[in-house]
Amino acid sequence: MAATDKILEVRELKTFFFTKKGVAKAVNGISFDLRQGEILGIIGESGSGKSVAVKSLLQIVAKPGKIVSGEILFKGQNLLKDAKAMDKARGRDITMIFQEPMTSLNPVLTIGRQMTEGLIQHFHASKKEAAEIACHYLSLVKIHNPQDILARYPHHLSGGMRQRVMIAMALSTKSSILLADEPTTALDVTIQQQIIYLLKELREQLRTSIVFITHDMGVINEIADHTAVMYCGRIQEYAATYDIMKNPRHPYTQALLEAIPSIDADQEVLRTIPGFVPSLLSLPPGCSFSNRCRYCRQICTEREPDLTEIVPGHQVRCWNYAAAGPQEG
Amino acid sequence: MAELLRVENLAKHFVKEVGFIRKSARVYQAVNNVSFSIKPGETLGLVGESGCGKSTTGKMIVSLIRPTAGKIFFEGRDISRELMGKGRHLQLRRNIQMIFQDAYASLDPRRTAGEAVEEALAIHGLYPDKKDRQAYIRQIFQDVGLQEDQINRYPHEFSGGQRQRIGIARAICLQPKVVVCDEPVSALDVSVQAQIINNMAHVQRQYGISYLFISHDLSVVKHISNRVIVMYLGYIVEEGGKEELFAEPLHPYTRILVDATPSTNPDADKNRKPVLQNEIDTALIGVGCPFANRCPQAMAICWHTPPEMKSFAGGRRVMCHLYGGDT
Numbered sequence: 001m002a003a004t005d006k007i008l009e010v011r012e013l014k015t016f017f018f019t020k021k022g023v024a025k026a027v028n029g030i031s032f033d034l035r036q037g038e039i040l041g042i043i044g045e046s047g048s049g050k051s052v053a054v055k056s057l058l059q060i061v062a063k064p065g066k067i068v069s070g071e072i073l074f075k076g077q078n079l080l081k082d083a084k085a086m087d088k089a090r091g092r093d094i095t096m097i098f099q100e101p102m103t104s105l106n107p108v109l110t111i112g113r114q115m116t117e118g119l120i121q122h123f124h125a126s127k128k129e130a131a132e133i134a135c136h137y138l139s140l141v142k143i144h145n146p147q148d149i150l151a152r153y154p155h156h157l158s159g160g161m162r163q164r165v166m167i168a169m170a171l172s173t174k175s176s177i178l179l180a181d182e183p184t185t186a187l188d189v190t191i192q193q194q195i196i197y198l199l200k201e202l203r204e205q206l207r208t209s210i211v212f213i214t215h216d217m218g219v220i221n222e223i224a225d226h227t228a229v230m231y232c233g234r235i236q237e238y239a240a241t242y243d244i245m246k247n248p249r250h251p252y253t254q255a256l257l258e259a260i261p262s263i264d265a266d267q268e269v270l271r272t273i274p275g276f277v278p279s280l281l282s283l284p285p286g287c288s289f290s291n292r293c294r295y296c297r298q299i300c301t302e303r304e305p306d307l308t309e310i311v312p313g314h315q316v317r318c319w320n321y322a323a324a325g326p327q328e329g
Numbered sequence: 330m331a332e333l334l335r336v337e338n339l340a341k342h343f344v345k346e347v348g349f350i351r352k353s354a355r356v357y358q359a360v361n362n363v364s365f366s367i368k369p370g371e372t373l374g375l376v377g378e379s380g381c382g383k384s385t386t387g388k389m390i391v392s393l394i395r396p397t398a399g400k401i402f403f404e405g406r407d408i409s410r411e412l413m414g415k416g417r418h419l420q421l422r423r424n425i426q427m428i429f430q431d432a433y434a435s436l437d438p439r440r441t442a443g444e445a446v447e448e449a450l451a452i453h454g455l456y457p458d459k460k461d462r463q464a465y466i467r468q469i470f471q472d473v474g475l476q477e478d479q480i481n482r483y484p485h486e487f488s489g490g491q492r493q494r495i496g497i498a499r500a501i502c503l504q505p506k507v508v509v510c511d512e513p514v515s516a517l518d519v520s521v522q523a524q525i526i527n528n529m530a531h532v533q534r535q536y537g538i539s540y541l542f543i544s545h546d547l548s549v550v551k552h553i554s555n556r557v558i559v560m561y562l563g564y565i566v567e568e569g570g571k572e573e574l575f576a577e578p579l580h581p582y583t584r585i586l587v588d589a590t591p592s593t594n595p596d597a598d599k600n601r602k603p604v605l606q607n608e609i610d611t612a613l614i615g616v617g618c619p620f621a622n623r624c625p626q627a628m629a630i631c632w633h634t635p636p637e638m639k640s641f642a643g644g645r646r647v648m649c650h651l652y653g654g655d656t
Contacts, residue, residue: 045518045519045520046518158608188378188379188545189378189545189547189586189589189590189591190378190585190586190589190603190605192589192591193588193589193591193601193603193605194603194605196591197601197602197603200600215518215519216591217519217593218548218590218591218592218593219591221591221592221593221594221595221597221599222591222592222599223599241595242595245593245594245595246595246596255520256519256520257593259519259520259522259523260519260522260523260548260593261526261548261549261551261552261553262548262592262593262594263547263548263551263575263587263590263592264592264594264597265593265594267552269527269530270523270526270527270552271523272520272523272524272527273520273523273524276488276490276491276518276520276521277518277520292520
C-alpha cells in the first residue's frame with residue numbers, strides 16, 4: 001500500500017436494534033481505518049452485522065435500528081456529530097452500491113435521468129454537463145455505448161450491466177469512498193470476475209477507497225487488501241487479506257476456511273462448524289463464538305476477549321492468544 | 330455398471346405469445362438436445378450460469394416440466410410418456426425425487442416437519458402401521474441430522490439449514506434411486522452449507538442414492554460430484570470425470586468458468602484478466618456454436634456450423650470445433 005493517509009476512521013461504532021423482543025446489538029463496537037485507495041473486505045455470515053455496519057457509515061439504518069455511540073471520522077470531521085457534513089458527504093463523497101441493482105434503480109426513469117440527478121443536485125451541473133460526466137463514467141466502467149445506455153430503462157439491461165451502471169453512478173460524484181454491499185453475490189461467476197476486476201482497476205485509476213462486503217472467502221481473497229472477519233456484531237479478526245487466508249488465527253476464520261469447498265483443493269469431508277449463528281437476542285455469554293468453537297475453554301464462556309494485536313497488523317479477538325501468547329491450533 | 334437413468338436428446342422450448350393485435354409466438358429454446366446418464370450411487374454434477382437450462386433439465390426428469398422432445402429412460406425403460414400420465418407412475422415418482430433450493434418455500438407452513446415426511450409415506454402407502462411409521466420417521470430424522478423432538482415443530486421454527494434437512498428427509502424417506510438436487514446449498518451460510526453437503530454424502534452412501542446435483546457453484550460441484558456436465562445456453566458443452574474436467578477443461582467455456590471461480594488460495598494470481606466478453610446470444614442457437622460470440626478461440630466455422638458432440642476415452646465429451654474426437 002503506497003498511500004497511508006487515513007480517509008475514514010471508525011471508532012467503537014455501535015448500532016443497536018430496539019425490537020419488542022429486546023435489544024439486538026447488530027454492530028457492537030467496531031473500529032477500523034480506511035486508507036486512500038485501499039480495498040477493505042468485510043466478511044461474515046448472515047446476521048454478522050456487516051451490512052448494518054456500512055449502512056451506519058452513511059447513517060441510513062432503518063428503524064428500529066439506531067446508532068448508539070461511536071465516532072465516524074471522515075477527513076477529520078465526526079459525521080455522527082455533524083449532520084450537515086453527513087448530508088454533504090452522503091451520496092457524494094461516500095457512495096454505496098447494493099447486491100441487487102434492480103431494486104436500487106428506479107424502473108420508470110431512464111438510466112440517464114437517474115445518473116444525472118445526483119450530479120445536478122450536488123454540483124449544480126447543467127443537464128448537458130451532467131450527461132457528459134455520466135457518459136465519461138459509463139465508459140470508465142467499460143460500457144461501450146454510453147450515449148445509448150443513457151436513454152435506456154433499467155429492465156433493458158442485464159444484471160452485470162446494471163451493476164456497472166450503479167458503479168458508474170456511485171463514482172461519478174468523484175466519491176472518495178465506495179461502500180459495496182455484496183455487489184457480486186447475485187451475479188454469475190464470469191460476470192462477478194469482471195466486476196471484481198473492474199473495481200480493482202478503478203481503484204488504481206481514481207484512488208477510490210472501497211469497503212467491500214461479502215460472505216464469500218474466495219471473493220475476499222481476490223479483491224481485498226485488508227480483511228475484517230465479523231461475527232455477531234463484532235470484528236473477530238483483522239489483518240492483511242493474505243495473512244487471513246494464509247494464516248488465519250481466529251477459530252471462526254479457520255473453521256470458515258475449512259468449511260468451504262475450494263476449486264483448487266482436495267477435501268474428502270468438509271470440516272463443519274457445529275450449530276448455527278446464534279440469534280443476536282440470545283448471544284452466548286463470554287465470546288459469542290464459544291458455543292461453536294472447538295477450542296472453547298472455561299474462560300471463553302465467562303468473559304469476552306478483546307481484539308488484540310498478536311503480531312504487527314494482525315488483530316484477533318480470542319482467549320487462545322491472550323496473555324499466555326499464541327497457542328497453535 | 331449399468332445405467333440407472335438415461336436422458337436422450339431432451340429438449341424444452343417455451344412458447345410465449347407476444348403482440349396484442351397481431352399475435353405471434355416467440356420460442357425460447359431453454360434446453361436443446363441434452364443427453365446424459367447417471368449410474369447407481371454416483372453423483373452427476375450439472376453446472377452452468379443462469380439461463381443455461383440446468384434447472385429446466387432437472388425439472389423435466391422429475392416431470393415438473395413436460396419435455397418438448399426427447400426420451401427419459403429409467404432402469405432401461407422409456408418413462409417419458411408414462412411420467413406425464415396420471416396414476417400409474419406413482420412408483421416412478423417414488424424412485425425419482427427432488428430437493429429444492431428454497432426449502433422454506435417448498436414446505437407447507439401449517440404442517441410440522443414430521444407431517445411433511447409422513448404425507449409422502451401416506452401417498453405411497455408405505456408403513457401403514459402407525460407405530461412402524463413413527464419409528465421410521467424418527468430413523469429418517471436421525472439420518473439427516475435432526476433431533477427427535479423436532480419432528481413436531483413447524484417450518485418457521487427451524488433455521489435455513491435445518492429446513493433443508495427436512496427437504497432431504499422428505500426426499501429420501503421414500504428410498505428413491507435418484508434425487509435431483511436443484512441448488513440445495515446455494516441459499517445457506519457457509520458454515521451450514523458444509524454440514525448439509527456432508528449430510529447429503531452420508532445419506533447417499535447409506536441409501537445408495539444417485540444424485541443429479543445442479544449448481545452454479547463450481548467449487549461445491551467439484552467437491553460432491555463424480556462426473557460433471559457443463560451447460561451453456563441449453564446445450565451440454567462438456568462432460569467429464571471431475572478430476573479431469575477441472576484439471577484440464579477442454580471447452581473454452583469450461584476453462585473460463587473454472588478460471589472465473591474465486592479461489593481461496595492466497596498465492597493464486599489475483600490479476601487474471603477476465604476473458605469473457607459480450608453477452609449470451611440466442612440467435613446463434615441452431616446457426617453456429619452457441620458460444621461463438623464470446624469465445625476467445627472462435628474460428629470462422631463456429632459462426633455458421635453448429636459443432637457436434639465429440640466423445641473421447643473415459644467418458645469425456647465436448648461440443649466444440651476445436652476437437653476432432655475419437656469417433
